Amino acid sequence: MSDKNLNPRLIKFFVIVAVSVLLIFFNPKGIFSPVRQVFSFITYPFQKTLYILSRKTSETAGFLGSISNLKKENENLIRENNSLAAKIAMAEQENRENETLREQLNLAPKGKFDLEASFIIGQDPENSGSWVTIDKGSFSGVQSGMSVIVSDGILVGRVEEAMGNTARVNLLTSPTSSVSVIDEVSGAKGIVKGEFGLGTVMDMVSQADILKEGDNIITSGLGGEVPRGLLVGKIQSFKVTDDKLFQQALIAPRVKYSKLDMVFVIKSSK
Amino acid sequence: MFQKIILFLVVIILVLFQGSFLVNFFPEGLVPNLVLSLVVFWIVRAGFNESWPGIVLAGFFLDLAHNWTIGISILSLAIVAFLISSLVRRLSVAQGGLGFVMILGFVFFGSLVNDLIINYTVQSIFWLRGFESGSALVYPFGVIIFWNALLTSAGFVVLYWPLKKIEERVIFYNKGQFTKTRFLK
Numbered sequence: 001m002s003d004k005n006l007n008p009r010l011i012k013f014f015v016i017v018a019v020s021v022l023l024i025f026f027n028p029k030g031i032f033s034p035v036r037q038v039f040s041f042i043t044y045p046f047q048k049t050l051y052i053l054s055r056k057t058s059e060t061a062g063f064l065g066s067i068s069n070l071k072k073e074n075e076n077l078i079r080e081n082n083s084l085a086a087k088i089a090m091a092e093q094e095n096r097e098n099e100t101l102r103e104q105l106n107l108a109p110k111g112k113f114d115l116e117a118s119f120i121i122g123q124d125p126e127n128s129g130s131w132v133t134i135d136k137g138s139f140s141g142v143q144s145g146m147s148v149i150v151s152d153g154i155l156v157g158r159v160e161e162a163m164g165n166t167a168r169v170n171l172l173t174s175p176t177s178s179v180s181v182i183d184e185v186s187g188a189k190g191i192v193k194g195e196f197g198l199g200t201v202m203d204m205v206s207q208a209d210i211l212k213e214g215d216n217i218i219t220s221g222l223g224g225e226v227p228r229g230l231l232v233g234k235i236q237s238f239k240v241t242d243d244k245l246f247q248q249a250l251i252a253p254r255v256k257y258s259k260l261d262m263v264f265v266i267k268s269s270k
Numbered sequence: 271m272f273q274k275i276i277l278f279l280v281v282i283i284l285v286l287f288q289g290s291f292l293v294n295f296f297p298e299g300l301v302p303n304l305v306l307s308l309v310v311f312w313i314v315r316a317g318f319n320e321s322w323p324g325i326v327l328a329g330f331f332l333d334l335a336h337n338w339t340i341g342i343s344i345l346s347l348a349i350v351a352f353l354i355s356s357l358v359r360r361l362s363v364a365q366g367g368l369g370f371v372m373i374l375g376f377v378f379f380g381s382l383v384n385d386l387i388i389n390y391t392v393q394s395i396f397w398l399r400g401f402e403s404g405s406a407l408v409y410p411f412g413v414i415i416f417w418n419a420l421l422t423s424a425g426f427v428v429l430y431w432p433l434k435k436i437e438e439r440v441i442f443y444n445k446g447q448f449t450k451t452r453f454l455k
Binding site: 008009012013016017019020021022023024025032035036039043046047048050051053054055057058121122123124131133161168258 | 282286287289290291292293294295297318319322325326329331334335336337339340341342344345348349352355391394395
Protein backbone atom coordinates (compact mmCIF):
# COMPACT_ATOMS: atom_id res chain seq x y z
CA MET A 1 0.00 0.00 0.00
CA SER A 2 1.95 2.99 -1.23
CA ASP A 3 1.42 6.53 0.01
CA LYS A 4 0.42 7.54 -3.48
CA ASN A 5 -2.59 5.23 -3.35
CA LEU A 6 -3.33 5.56 0.32
CA ASN A 7 -3.63 9.33 0.57
CA PRO A 8 -6.48 10.03 -1.87
CA ARG A 9 -8.42 7.10 -0.41
CA LEU A 10 -7.95 8.31 3.14
CA ILE A 11 -8.75 11.89 2.21
CA LYS A 12 -11.96 10.86 0.44
CA PHE A 13 -12.94 8.69 3.38
CA PHE A 14 -12.38 11.42 5.96
CA VAL A 15 -14.21 13.99 3.84
CA ILE A 16 -17.24 11.68 3.53
CA VAL A 17 -17.19 10.94 7.28
CA ALA A 18 -16.80 14.60 8.20
CA VAL A 19 -19.61 15.72 5.90
CA SER A 20 -21.87 12.91 7.15
CA VAL A 21 -21.23 13.77 10.80
CA LEU A 22 -21.90 17.45 10.10
CA LEU A 23 -25.12 16.54 8.32
CA ILE A 24 -26.24 14.24 11.11
CA PHE A 25 -25.51 16.43 14.10
CA PHE A 26 -25.70 20.00 12.81
CA ASN A 27 -28.24 19.77 10.09
CA PRO A 28 -31.30 21.86 10.99
CA LYS A 29 -34.45 19.79 10.77
CA GLY A 30 -36.25 20.24 7.52
CA ILE A 31 -33.37 21.35 5.34
CA PHE A 32 -33.79 18.21 3.26
CA SER A 33 -37.58 18.36 3.25
CA PRO A 34 -37.84 19.46 -0.40
CA VAL A 35 -35.56 16.58 -1.42
CA ARG A 36 -37.63 14.18 0.67
CA GLN A 37 -40.81 15.51 -0.93
CA VAL A 38 -39.45 14.97 -4.44
CA PHE A 39 -38.11 11.53 -3.54
CA SER A 40 -41.40 10.58 -1.93
CA PHE A 41 -43.38 11.91 -4.92
CA ILE A 42 -41.32 9.92 -7.42
CA THR A 43 -41.04 6.69 -5.46
CA TYR A 44 -44.56 6.68 -4.00
CA PRO A 45 -46.21 4.58 -6.78
CA PHE A 46 -43.38 2.04 -6.65
CA GLN A 47 -43.38 1.89 -2.85
CA LYS A 48 -47.13 1.38 -2.76
CA THR A 49 -47.12 -1.27 -5.48
CA LEU A 50 -44.21 -3.15 -3.91
CA TYR A 51 -45.72 -3.02 -0.45
CA ILE A 52 -49.15 -4.24 -1.53
CA LEU A 53 -47.56 -6.90 -3.74
CA SER A 54 -45.41 -8.17 -0.88
CA ARG A 55 -48.39 -8.19 1.49
CA LYS A 56 -50.39 -10.27 -0.96
CA THR A 57 -47.45 -12.57 -1.64
CA SER A 58 -46.79 -13.00 2.05
CA GLU A 59 -50.45 -13.82 2.68
CA THR A 60 -50.60 -16.24 -0.26
CA ALA A 61 -47.42 -17.96 0.88
CA GLY A 62 -48.86 -18.25 4.35
CA PHE A 63 -52.05 -19.73 2.94
CA LEU A 64 -50.20 -22.23 0.72
CA GLY A 65 -48.03 -23.22 3.64
CA SER A 66 -51.10 -23.96 5.71
CA ILE A 67 -52.74 -26.29 3.13
CA SER A 68 -50.79 -29.31 4.33
CA ASN A 69 -52.19 -28.79 7.78
CA LEU A 70 -55.77 -28.38 6.62
CA LYS A 71 -56.98 -31.88 7.54
CA LYS A 72 -55.59 -31.66 11.02
CA GLU A 73 -56.83 -28.12 11.36
CA ASN A 74 -60.26 -29.20 10.18
CA GLU A 75 -60.52 -31.82 12.90
CA ASN A 76 -59.41 -29.31 15.45
CA LEU A 77 -61.88 -26.79 14.13
CA ILE A 78 -64.79 -29.21 14.45
CA ARG A 79 -63.78 -29.84 18.04
CA GLU A 80 -63.37 -26.17 18.67
CA ASN A 81 -66.67 -25.47 16.96
CA ASN A 82 -68.51 -27.70 19.40
CA SER A 83 -66.77 -26.05 22.24
CA LEU A 84 -67.43 -22.59 20.85
CA ALA A 85 -71.10 -23.29 20.32
CA ALA A 86 -71.40 -23.89 24.02
CA LYS A 87 -69.67 -20.62 24.70
CA ILE A 88 -71.74 -18.51 22.34
CA ALA A 89 -74.46 -17.83 24.82
CA MET A 90 -71.88 -16.77 27.37
CA ALA A 91 -70.07 -14.67 24.76
CA GLU A 92 -73.23 -12.84 23.85
CA GLN A 93 -73.70 -11.93 27.44
CA GLU A 94 -70.07 -10.81 27.66
CA ASN A 95 -70.53 -8.86 24.46
CA ARG A 96 -73.32 -6.87 26.03
CA GLU A 97 -71.11 -6.26 29.02
CA ASN A 98 -68.30 -5.18 26.73
CA GLU A 99 -70.52 -2.65 25.04
CA THR A 100 -71.38 -1.18 28.39
CA LEU A 101 -67.73 -1.17 29.44
CA ARG A 102 -66.71 0.45 26.17
CA GLU A 103 -69.14 3.25 26.83
CA GLN A 104 -67.74 3.60 30.29
CA LEU A 105 -64.21 3.63 28.90
CA ASN A 106 -65.23 6.61 26.86
CA LEU A 107 -63.43 5.22 23.82
CA ALA A 108 -63.66 7.45 20.80
CA PRO A 109 -66.20 6.19 18.31
CA LYS A 110 -65.37 6.46 14.62
CA GLY A 111 -68.30 8.78 13.98
CA LYS A 112 -66.77 11.32 16.29
CA PHE A 113 -63.82 12.13 14.04
CA ASP A 114 -63.12 13.18 10.50
CA LEU A 115 -60.94 10.25 9.49
CA GLU A 116 -58.66 9.72 6.51
CA ALA A 117 -58.23 6.03 5.73
CA SER A 118 -54.80 5.10 4.47
CA PHE A 119 -52.68 2.07 3.75
CA ILE A 120 -49.25 1.39 5.13
CA ILE A 121 -46.76 1.44 2.27
CA GLY A 122 -43.48 1.25 4.14
CA GLN A 123 -42.10 0.63 7.59
CA ASP A 124 -38.93 0.92 9.56
CA PRO A 125 -36.82 -2.08 8.58
CA GLU A 126 -34.07 -1.49 11.11
CA ASN A 127 -35.24 -0.49 14.54
CA SER A 128 -38.10 -2.82 15.34
CA GLY A 129 -40.78 -0.58 13.95
CA SER A 130 -40.41 3.01 15.12
CA TRP A 131 -42.31 4.42 12.15
CA VAL A 132 -44.46 3.56 9.18
CA THR A 133 -45.13 5.35 5.93
CA ILE A 134 -48.78 5.80 4.89
CA ASP A 135 -50.16 6.52 1.45
CA LYS A 136 -51.91 9.76 2.34
CA GLY A 137 -50.15 13.07 2.76
CA SER A 138 -50.67 16.79 2.62
CA PHE A 139 -52.67 16.48 -0.63
CA SER A 140 -55.32 14.63 1.41
CA GLY A 141 -55.24 17.09 4.28
CA VAL A 142 -52.89 15.08 6.47
CA GLN A 143 -50.66 17.29 8.58
CA SER A 144 -47.90 16.71 11.06
CA GLY A 145 -49.10 16.17 14.63
CA MET A 146 -52.34 14.44 13.64
CA SER A 147 -53.19 11.27 15.55
CA VAL A 148 -53.26 7.93 13.79
CA ILE A 149 -55.57 5.16 14.94
CA VAL A 150 -56.73 1.74 13.88
CA SER A 151 -60.38 1.06 13.29
CA ASP A 152 -61.39 0.53 16.89
CA GLY A 153 -60.10 3.86 18.10
CA ILE A 154 -56.77 2.49 19.24
CA LEU A 155 -54.00 5.06 19.00
CA VAL A 156 -50.92 3.81 17.14
CA GLY A 157 -48.96 7.00 16.61
CA ARG A 158 -48.87 10.49 15.23
CA VAL A 159 -47.94 11.99 11.88
CA GLU A 160 -44.44 13.35 12.08
CA GLU A 161 -44.01 14.63 8.56
CA ALA A 162 -46.51 14.91 5.72
CA MET A 163 -45.29 14.88 2.14
CA GLY A 164 -47.56 15.27 -0.89
CA ASN A 165 -48.81 11.72 -1.27
CA THR A 166 -47.29 10.10 1.77
CA ALA A 167 -46.69 10.76 5.42
CA ARG A 168 -44.37 9.36 8.02
CA VAL A 169 -46.13 8.21 11.17
CA ASN A 170 -44.15 8.03 14.36
CA LEU A 171 -45.44 4.98 16.22
CA LEU A 172 -45.98 4.98 19.97
CA THR A 173 -42.94 2.73 20.25
CA SER A 174 -40.69 5.43 18.79
CA PRO A 175 -38.42 7.12 21.35
CA THR A 176 -39.53 10.51 20.04
CA SER A 177 -43.16 9.68 20.76
CA SER A 178 -44.75 11.20 23.86
CA VAL A 179 -48.49 11.21 24.63
CA SER A 180 -50.40 12.30 27.74
CA VAL A 181 -52.49 9.44 29.11
CA ILE A 182 -54.61 8.41 32.06
CA ASP A 183 -55.36 5.12 33.71
CA GLU A 184 -59.01 4.58 32.85
CA VAL A 185 -59.78 2.89 36.19
CA SER A 186 -57.81 4.91 38.73
CA GLY A 187 -57.43 8.15 36.82
CA ALA A 188 -53.66 8.13 37.31
CA LYS A 189 -52.04 10.56 34.87
CA GLY A 190 -48.79 10.01 33.04
CA ILE A 191 -46.96 10.23 29.77
CA VAL A 192 -46.56 7.29 27.43
CA LYS A 193 -43.18 7.24 25.76
CA GLY A 194 -41.73 4.95 23.16
CA GLU A 195 -38.85 2.70 24.00
CA PHE A 196 -36.93 2.64 20.74
CA GLY A 197 -39.33 0.30 19.02
CA LEU A 198 -39.25 -2.14 21.91
CA GLY A 199 -42.47 -1.12 23.60
CA THR A 200 -44.14 1.74 25.41
CA VAL A 201 -43.74 2.96 28.97
CA MET A 202 -46.11 5.12 30.99
CA ASP A 203 -43.85 7.48 32.86
CA MET A 204 -44.17 10.36 35.32
CA VAL A 205 -46.99 8.72 37.28
CA SER A 206 -47.25 10.22 40.73
CA GLN A 207 -46.42 7.99 43.70
CA ALA A 208 -49.82 8.80 45.14
CA ASP A 209 -51.64 7.35 42.12
CA ILE A 210 -52.74 3.77 41.98
CA LEU A 211 -51.74 1.54 39.06
CA LYS A 212 -53.00 -1.98 38.53
CA GLU A 213 -51.96 -4.63 36.04
CA GLY A 214 -54.54 -5.00 33.30
CA ASP A 215 -55.90 -1.44 33.62
CA ASN A 216 -56.64 0.22 30.31
CA ILE A 217 -54.62 3.30 29.45
CA ILE A 218 -56.34 5.94 27.35
CA THR A 219 -55.26 9.32 26.03
CA SER A 220 -56.02 12.20 28.35
CA GLY A 221 -56.41 14.87 25.69
CA LEU A 222 -54.07 17.18 27.61
CA GLY A 223 -52.40 19.65 25.31
CA GLY A 224 -55.15 19.26 22.77
CA GLU A 225 -53.02 17.55 20.14
CA VAL A 226 -54.32 14.03 20.72
CA PRO A 227 -58.06 13.59 21.30
CA ARG A 228 -59.17 12.26 24.68
CA GLY A 229 -60.32 8.67 25.03
CA LEU A 230 -58.20 6.84 22.48
CA LEU A 231 -57.07 3.48 23.78
CA VAL A 232 -53.31 3.12 24.06
CA GLY A 233 -52.93 -0.29 25.71
CA LYS A 234 -53.11 -1.95 29.07
CA ILE A 235 -50.71 -2.06 31.97
CA GLN A 236 -48.49 -5.11 31.81
CA SER A 237 -46.39 -4.34 34.87
CA PHE A 238 -45.34 -1.33 36.89
CA LYS A 239 -42.55 -0.22 39.22
CA VAL A 240 -41.29 2.71 41.21
CA THR A 241 -38.57 4.71 39.46
CA ASP A 242 -35.01 4.58 40.75
CA ASP A 243 -35.26 8.09 42.19
CA LYS A 244 -38.46 7.02 44.07
CA LEU A 245 -40.29 10.08 42.76
CA PHE A 246 -42.58 8.48 40.22
CA GLN A 247 -44.04 5.21 39.06
CA GLN A 248 -43.47 3.66 35.66
CA ALA A 249 -45.70 1.16 33.90
CA LEU A 250 -44.94 -1.06 30.95
CA ILE A 251 -47.82 -0.75 28.50
CA ALA A 252 -48.81 -3.70 26.34
CA PRO A 253 -50.07 -2.36 23.01
CA ARG A 254 -53.41 -3.57 21.68
CA VAL A 255 -52.14 -4.02 18.14
CA LYS A 256 -49.04 -5.54 16.61
CA TYR A 257 -47.42 -2.64 14.84
CA SER A 258 -45.57 -4.77 12.30
CA LYS A 259 -48.88 -6.22 11.11
CA LEU A 260 -50.63 -2.92 10.56
CA ASP A 261 -52.28 -2.79 7.18
CA MET A 262 -54.71 0.09 7.26
CA VAL A 263 -54.84 3.03 9.62
CA PHE A 264 -56.94 6.16 10.02
CA VAL A 265 -55.60 9.66 10.44
CA ILE A 266 -57.74 11.86 12.66
CA LYS A 267 -57.96 15.10 10.74
CA SER A 268 -60.41 16.79 13.10
CA SER A 269 -63.18 16.14 15.58
CA LYS A 270 -66.73 16.32 14.29
CA MET B 271 -23.25 7.87 -18.50
CA PHE B 272 -24.70 4.43 -19.17
CA GLN B 273 -22.89 3.10 -16.12
CA LYS B 274 -24.20 5.91 -13.96
CA ILE B 275 -27.80 5.34 -15.04
CA ILE B 276 -27.50 1.61 -14.33
CA LEU B 277 -25.87 2.34 -10.99
CA PHE B 278 -28.65 4.78 -10.08
CA LEU B 279 -31.38 2.31 -11.05
CA VAL B 280 -29.79 -0.59 -9.16
CA VAL B 281 -29.48 1.51 -6.01
CA ILE B 282 -33.06 2.82 -6.23
CA ILE B 283 -34.51 -0.63 -6.92
CA LEU B 284 -32.67 -2.19 -3.99
CA VAL B 285 -33.58 0.65 -1.62
CA LEU B 286 -37.29 0.39 -2.51
CA PHE B 287 -37.27 -3.40 -2.57
CA GLN B 288 -35.67 -3.50 0.85
CA GLY B 289 -37.92 -0.89 2.44
CA SER B 290 -41.28 -1.71 0.86
CA PHE B 291 -41.16 -5.35 -0.23
CA LEU B 292 -38.92 -7.39 2.05
CA VAL B 293 -40.30 -5.88 5.27
CA ASN B 294 -43.41 -8.06 4.99
CA PHE B 295 -41.47 -11.32 4.86
CA PHE B 296 -39.28 -10.96 7.91
CA PRO B 297 -39.81 -10.36 11.63
CA GLU B 298 -39.58 -6.84 12.98
CA GLY B 299 -36.16 -5.27 12.67
CA LEU B 300 -34.78 -8.13 10.60
CA VAL B 301 -34.53 -7.31 6.92
CA PRO B 302 -31.61 -8.27 4.67
CA ASN B 303 -29.60 -5.17 3.88
CA LEU B 304 -29.32 -5.54 0.12
CA VAL B 305 -27.81 -2.10 -0.32
CA LEU B 306 -24.97 -3.08 1.98
CA SER B 307 -24.46 -6.24 -0.08
CA LEU B 308 -24.24 -4.06 -3.18
CA VAL B 309 -21.71 -1.79 -1.50
CA VAL B 310 -19.51 -4.75 -0.55
CA PHE B 311 -19.77 -6.03 -4.11
CA TRP B 312 -18.59 -2.67 -5.46
CA ILE B 313 -15.76 -2.43 -2.99
CA VAL B 314 -14.46 -5.89 -3.81
CA ARG B 315 -14.77 -5.35 -7.56
CA ALA B 316 -13.71 -1.73 -7.92
CA GLY B 317 -12.13 -0.50 -4.68
CA PHE B 318 -12.94 2.50 -2.51
CA ASN B 319 -11.54 5.16 -4.84
CA GLU B 320 -13.85 4.11 -7.65
CA SER B 321 -16.88 3.24 -5.55
CA TRP B 322 -17.27 6.16 -3.16
CA PRO B 323 -19.75 8.19 -5.27
CA GLY B 324 -22.02 5.16 -5.50
CA ILE B 325 -21.70 4.55 -1.76
CA VAL B 326 -22.65 8.14 -0.93
CA LEU B 327 -25.58 7.90 -3.34
CA ALA B 328 -26.74 4.59 -1.83
CA GLY B 329 -26.48 5.98 1.70
CA PHE B 330 -28.35 9.13 0.72
CA PHE B 331 -31.21 7.18 -0.84
CA LEU B 332 -31.34 4.81 2.13
CA ASP B 333 -31.66 7.76 4.49
CA LEU B 334 -34.38 9.27 2.32
CA ALA B 335 -36.29 6.00 2.02
CA HIS B 336 -35.94 5.14 5.71
CA ASN B 337 -36.86 8.70 6.71
CA TRP B 338 -33.72 8.93 8.75
CA THR B 339 -31.57 11.94 9.40
CA ILE B 340 -29.58 12.43 6.22
CA GLY B 341 -26.03 11.22 6.76
CA ILE B 342 -26.57 8.17 8.99
CA SER B 343 -26.44 5.59 6.23
CA ILE B 344 -23.81 7.53 4.29
CA LEU B 345 -21.60 7.46 7.38
CA SER B 346 -22.15 3.78 8.15
CA LEU B 347 -21.74 2.62 4.56
CA ALA B 348 -18.61 4.74 4.09
CA ILE B 349 -16.98 3.29 7.20
CA VAL B 350 -17.95 -0.26 6.22
CA ALA B 351 -16.68 0.33 2.69
CA PHE B 352 -13.39 1.74 3.90
CA LEU B 353 -12.78 -1.11 6.35
CA ILE B 354 -13.59 -3.74 3.76
CA SER B 355 -11.52 -2.04 1.07
CA SER B 356 -8.56 -2.10 3.47
CA LEU B 357 -9.11 -5.81 4.10
CA VAL B 358 -9.56 -6.50 0.41
CA ARG B 359 -6.29 -4.78 -0.44
CA ARG B 360 -4.43 -6.96 2.01
CA LEU B 361 -6.22 -10.24 1.46
CA SER B 362 -6.45 -10.10 -2.32
CA VAL B 363 -2.68 -9.91 -2.48
CA ALA B 364 -2.23 -12.72 0.02
CA GLN B 365 -4.92 -14.93 -1.55
CA GLY B 366 -4.24 -14.08 -5.17
CA GLY B 367 -7.85 -13.00 -5.74
CA LEU B 368 -10.89 -13.27 -3.52
CA GLY B 369 -13.22 -16.22 -3.47
CA PHE B 370 -16.96 -15.98 -3.15
CA VAL B 371 -16.91 -17.32 0.43
CA MET B 372 -14.47 -14.65 1.47
CA ILE B 373 -16.67 -11.93 -0.03
CA LEU B 374 -19.58 -13.45 1.83
CA GLY B 375 -17.52 -13.11 5.00
CA PHE B 376 -17.00 -9.43 4.19
CA VAL B 377 -20.76 -9.01 3.84
CA PHE B 378 -21.33 -10.64 7.23
CA PHE B 379 -18.65 -8.50 8.84
CA GLY B 380 -19.90 -5.39 7.04
CA SER B 381 -23.45 -5.96 8.25
CA LEU B 382 -22.29 -6.25 11.87
CA VAL B 383 -20.26 -3.05 11.62
CA ASN B 384 -23.05 -1.25 9.78
CA ASP B 385 -25.66 -2.12 12.42
CA LEU B 386 -23.34 -1.10 15.24
CA ILE B 387 -22.55 2.26 13.65
CA ILE B 388 -26.21 2.97 12.95
CA ASN B 389 -27.24 1.99 16.47
CA TYR B 390 -24.59 4.07 18.16
CA THR B 391 -25.18 7.03 15.86
CA VAL B 392 -28.93 6.92 16.49
CA GLN B 393 -28.21 6.53 20.20
CA SER B 394 -25.97 9.61 20.10
CA ILE B 395 -28.62 11.60 18.28
CA PHE B 396 -31.23 10.71 20.89
CA TRP B 397 -28.82 11.44 23.68
CA LEU B 398 -28.03 14.84 22.20
CA ARG B 399 -31.73 15.55 21.86
CA GLY B 400 -32.27 14.69 25.52
CA PHE B 401 -33.84 11.24 25.21
CA GLU B 402 -31.96 9.48 27.97
CA SER B 403 -33.93 6.27 27.65
CA GLY B 404 -32.49 5.69 24.19
CA SER B 405 -29.08 4.87 25.61
CA ALA B 406 -30.33 1.88 27.56
CA LEU B 407 -32.55 0.53 24.86
CA VAL B 408 -30.45 0.46 21.72
CA TYR B 409 -29.17 -3.06 21.39
CA PRO B 410 -25.41 -2.59 21.31
CA PHE B 411 -24.33 -6.06 20.32
CA GLY B 412 -27.38 -8.25 20.54
CA VAL B 413 -28.40 -11.45 18.80
CA ILE B 414 -30.54 -9.45 16.39
CA ILE B 415 -27.41 -8.00 14.80
CA PHE B 416 -26.08 -11.48 14.07
CA TRP B 417 -29.41 -12.53 12.57
CA ASN B 418 -29.40 -9.41 10.45
CA ALA B 419 -25.87 -10.21 9.28
CA LEU B 420 -26.92 -13.77 8.38
CA LEU B 421 -29.94 -12.52 6.44
CA THR B 422 -27.84 -9.91 4.67
CA SER B 423 -25.32 -12.61 3.73
CA ALA B 424 -28.18 -14.73 2.38
CA GLY B 425 -29.39 -11.69 0.44
CA PHE B 426 -25.92 -11.29 -1.00
CA VAL B 427 -25.93 -14.90 -2.21
CA VAL B 428 -29.11 -14.15 -4.18
CA LEU B 429 -27.82 -10.81 -5.40
CA TYR B 430 -24.27 -11.81 -6.37
CA TRP B 431 -24.89 -13.41 -9.75
CA PRO B 432 -27.40 -10.85 -11.03
CA LEU B 433 -24.93 -8.12 -10.09
CA LYS B 434 -22.15 -9.93 -11.92
CA LYS B 435 -24.37 -10.22 -14.99
CA ILE B 436 -25.15 -6.51 -14.86
CA GLU B 437 -21.47 -5.74 -14.46
CA GLU B 438 -20.59 -7.88 -17.50
CA ARG B 439 -23.26 -6.13 -19.55
CA VAL B 440 -22.01 -2.71 -18.52
CA ILE B 441 -18.45 -3.62 -19.47
CA PHE B 442 -19.69 -5.07 -22.75
CA TYR B 443 -21.63 -1.94 -23.72
CA ASN B 444 -18.77 0.30 -22.75
CA LYS B 445 -16.05 -1.55 -24.61
CA GLY B 446 -13.75 0.97 -26.16
CA GLN B 447 -14.69 3.65 -23.68
CA PHE B 448 -14.13 2.08 -20.28
CA THR B 449 -12.24 -1.05 -21.11
CA LYS B 450 -10.43 -1.12 -17.79
CA THR B 451 -13.33 -0.17 -15.56
CA ARG B 452 -15.82 -2.41 -13.96
CA PHE B 453 -19.33 -1.80 -12.69
CA LEU B 454 -18.55 1.50 -11.13
CA LYS B 455 -16.60 4.32 -12.62
